Amino acid sequence: MTVHTPTGGRAGSVAAGRTVLTGARVVLPGGVAEGGRVTVEGGRIVTGRPEEAGTLDLTGYWVLPGFVDMHVHGGGGASFSTGAADDALTVIDTHRRHGTTTMVASTVTDDLDELAERAGLLSELTEQGDLAGIHFEGPFIALNRCGAHQPSLLREPEPDEVRKLIGAARGAARMLTIAPELPHGIEAVRLLADHGVIPAVGHTDADWETTRRAIDAGARVATHLFNAMPALAHRAPGPIPALLEDERVTVELINDGVHLHPSVLRLAFRNAGPGRVAFITDAMGAAGMGDGTYPLGPLEVEVRDGVARLAEGGAIAGSTLTLDHALRRAVLEDRLGITEAAHALSTTPARVLGLGDRVGSIEAGKDADLVVLDTDLTVVGVMRRGEWLSGPPAPNAVAAPAPTAGAARS
Numbered sequence: 001m002t003v004h005t006p007t008g009g010r011a012g013s014v015a016a017g018r019t020v021l022t023g024a025r026v027v028l029p030g031g032v033a034e035g036g037r038v039t040v041e042g043g044r045i046v047t048g049r050p051e052e053a054g055t056l057d058l059t060g061y062w063v064l065p066g067f068v069d070m071h072v073h074g075g076g077g078a079s080f081s082t083g084a085a086d087d088a089l090t091v092i093d094t095h096r097r098h099g100t101t102t103m104v105a106s107t108v109t110d111d112l113d114e115l116a117e118r119a120g121l122l123s124e125l126t127e128q129g130d131l132a133g134i135h136f137e138g139p140f141i142a143l144n145r146c147g148a149h150q151p152s153l154l155r156e157p158e159p160d161e162v163r164k165l166i167g168a169a170r171g172a173a174r175m176l177t178i179a180p181e182l183p184h185g186i187e188a189v190r191l192l193a194d195h196g197v198i199p200a201v202g203h204t205d206a207d208w209e210t211t212r213r214a215i216d217a218g219a220r221v222a223t224h225l226f227n228a229m230p231a232l233a234h235r236a237p238g239p240i241p242a243l244l245e246d247e248r249v250t251v252e253l254i255n256d257g258v259h260l261h262p263s264v265l266r267l268a269f270r271n272a273g274p275g276r277v278a279f280i281t282d283a284m285g286a287a288g289m290g291d292g293t294y295p296l297g298p299l300e301v302e303v304r305d306g307v308a309r310l311a312e313g314g315a316i317a318g319s320t321l322t323l324d325h326a327l328r329r330a331v332l333e334d335r336l337g338i339t340e341a342a343h344a345l346s347t348t349p350a351r352v353l354g355l356g357d358r359v360g361s362i363e364a365g366k367d368a369d370l371v372v373l374d375t376d377l378t379v380v381g382v383m384r385r386g387e388w389l390s391g392p393p394a395p396n397a398v399a400a401p402a403p404t405a406g407a408a409r410s
Contacts, residue, residue, distance in 0.1 A: 193218025
């Protein structure tokens with residue numbers, strides 16, 4: 001089966017000729033280049049040449065690397081968990097329009113055979129280049145911390161069942177969230193690491209010692225740190241400090257103003273730094289949509305005032321976030337520097353996924369995945385592999401007032 005790609009052309013297609021973006025504030029790995037220049041040719045960022053054509057003056061705009069979301073379930077009214085190709089493409093297209101040029105499809109707990117079948121479809125989209133892989137969130141998670149996962153479908157991570165999911169993904173499995181305190185938990189962490197799948201600690205009741213054992217066994221990601229795990233206590237610290245303090249672990253944070261208090265987000269950022277923080281959406285089908293009722297795997301979710309909860313009250317059920325809004329919050333409200341935010345939105349998740357040589361920063365030789373934002377940090381253009389998916393903005397369409405203090409810091 002061939003799955004047609006979403007709006008913006010077939011994955012891997014590129015714009016003809018050369019495009020030179022000039023005049024913008026370009027966010028580079030080491031800081032902001034005022035009046036910067038980015039040359040794109042053949043779908044990649046290249047070193048500028050003396051005779052350049054196709055110049056686009058973006059004075060007054062920001063240019064950031066395309067966002068990388070390593071944990072997203074849905075958007076645009078659709079979900080990766082339905083098993084329908086059209087739904088998966090709707091999710092991809094929705095988040096691309098908000099600047100996410102690389103994403104991993106996250107599933108939710110379901111019957112193991114159903115998950116294996118969906119993994120087959122998502123692996124095809126991975127092979128075509130529309131996805132960067134699959135993240136299995138559940139079913140190997142703790143009952144007391146299951147959140148918006150169906151309790152009756154939870155399972156222990158027996159090695160044969162873990163192998164079944166890995167095999168069903170046909171090489172596309174990137175990450176699997178696991179509660180390491182479950183029977184076979186540490187063994188499953190080792191198994192995942194041996195197969196090149198990132199073991200992520202999450203939806204867990206693990207204590208500090210068990211979490212440390214999981215990290216030593218190969219766990220390298222904290223699934224939405226602070227959420228769906230025990231709160232930090234001074235005599236029973238639980239998994240949070242173990243995950244925060246270990247240099248081997250990258251922590252996911254949902255920066256939507258609902259999942260985390262800003263002070264908690266800043267605490268995590270100060271401890272882990274931009275090199276170990278990955279902003280994620282954990283978005284469900286309502287991302288990019290309005291309030292209403294949406295499916296999340298076998299469960300139903302109600303969205304009111306942009307907050308998703310299980311129907312008839314209950315746990316927060318993912319988010320309605322897109323990464324451009326996470327960026328705005330980080331810079332304009334959390335007072336992070338825009339270079340720090342770009343690391344957490346792009347560079348760090350790209351590194352964790354093993355894609356840092358291709359995406360995640362604006363450097364020669366990498367894919368030309370770029371996001372153009374106006375002075376309010378609103379997306380006005382998205383380029384993926386050298387092709388404009390939206391925009392580009394009209395040259396000199398905005399003035400260039402002095403940026404806010406948070407946006408100016410690099």
